[in-house]
Structures are given as structure tokens and as C-alpha cells.
Amino acid sequence: MSEVKLAVLGSEGAGKSALTVRFLTRRFIGEYASNSECIYTKHLCLDGRQTHLEIYDPCSQPRKGKLSLTNELHWADGFVIVYDISDRTSFAFAKALLYRIRESPVGAFKKVVESPVFLVGNKQDLCHMREVGWNEGQKLAMENKCQFCELSAAEHYQEVTTMFTKALRNITTNFKVKEKRCLSGSKSMAKLINSMFGKRRKSV
Numbered sequence: 001m002s003e004v005k006l007a008v009l010g011s012e013g014a015g016k017s018a019l020t021v022r023f024l025t026r027r028f029i030g031e032y033a034s035n036s037e038c039i040y041t042k043h044l045c046l047d048g049r050q051t052h053l054e055i056y057d058p059c060s061q062p063r064k065g066k067l068s069l070t071n072e073l074h075w076a077d078g079f080v081i082v083y084d085i086s087d088r089t090s091f092a093f094a095k096a097l098l099y100r101i102r103e104s105p106v107g108a109f110k111k112v113v114e115s116p117v118f119l120v121g122n123k124q125d126l127c128h129m130r131e132v133g134w135n136e137g138q139k140l141a142m143e144n145k146c147q148f149c150e151l152s153a154a155e156h157y158q159e160v161t162t163m164f165t166k167a168l169r170n171i172t173t174n175f176k177v178k179e180k181r182c183l184s185g186s187k188s189m190a191k192l193i194n195s196m197f198g199k200r201r202k203s204v
């Protein structure tokens, strides 16, 4: 069974809990307690493979002060970053989160390959109050090598499920890339050691 850890990040009120609960229970619940952080767990079958999923839904991040994200960066295999299309401040916050993830040495070195990130413009049902254009979201995502979509946790169950499924699939693909790189890394190390000791043995 594979294990996948996903962190859902974004500014206060962007809809992190609404999206997560929608995916896990199919239901849209209007109000959530925002003073506690949660790790939801779920078993699911992803592309025929049993998967143990953990989703981290933090309490409102502005109260945490600085964007340190250190724990999240160590913990998560991938990220969903949420902003509210009717709130430009939430987009600026999402951008800062994205930069923080991309500049992180954890992402660049410890994890071997970049963590998959899905940028989500939520509350598409409020497009009459739109402050962030679809193009802006798409551009930010392209510049930072992440996937992008706009949806509404309130109205689009199917889109929410599709987004989470793509995010999880990206993470499992990333696992395979990492495995290959580690394997080829250890193979070339073995070759190097073999050739060094092989040569030495010959010269004795």
C-alpha cells in the first residue's frame, strides 16, 4: 500500500476545509471551525493501487505569523494551494506560499525532485465578484510548474474530486521518478566502486 501526504494551504477563508471535506464526504458544509488544524485520513484505490491518504488542513495561516512552512515542507509529499477568486489578497498569499515552496532547499535537495503543487482558484460561483482573472492563475501556475484549475467547492463536486485525484496521481508519479533516480544513483555508485576495486585487484 502506498502512503500519500497532501497539505492543503491558503489564506484564511479561501475554502481549504470546504474543498477537503467536499472531496472526502461529497458534502459541502457552509461553516467550519477555523481554530484547529486537522489531519484527515482516508483509504482509497488510486489507479488500481490501495493508497493510504493523509490530508493536512491547517488552521488559518495568517495567525501563524511568518510563512515558515518548515514542518509542512518536511511532512508533505505534495500541496494544494487554494485562493478565493473574489479576493485578491488571498491570491497574493497563494503566490507567497508557492514561492516559499519552490525556493525551499527541502524541495530542491532532500526530496530530489520538486514537490507537485496544484494551484486552485476556489469560489468560481462568485465570478460576478471576481478580483483575480483566470489568466493570472494560469500564468502563476505555469511559471511555477504546477497544475491549475478554477472550481467551486460549493457547486462542483466532480471538479473537486478530479482536482484531488490529479494531485494524488502527480504525487505517486513523483514517487516513481524519485525511486528511479535513487536506483540509478546507487547503480552508478556500485559501478564506480566495482570499477575502482576491480582495477586495483588487477594491478596487485
Ligand SMILES: Nc1nc2c(ncn2[C@@H]2O[C@H](COP(=O)(O)OP(=O)(O)OP(=O)(O)O)[C@@H](O)[C@H]2O)c(=O)[nH]1
Pocket (backbone or CB within 6 Å): 010, 011, 012, 013, 014, 015, 016, 017, 018, 019, 029, 030, 031, 032, 033, 034, 035, 058, 059, 060, 061, 122, 123, 124, 125, 126, 151, 152, 153, 154, 155
Ligand atoms: N460561495 C462560496 N463559498 C465558499 C466556497 N468554498 C468555501 N466557501 C465559504 O467560504 C468560507 C470559508 O471556507 P473554509 O472552508 O472555512 O475556508 P478555510 O480556508 O478552511 O478557512 P480557515 O479555516 O479560516 O483557514 C465559508 O463560509 C465557506 O462556506 C465556494 O466554493 N463558494
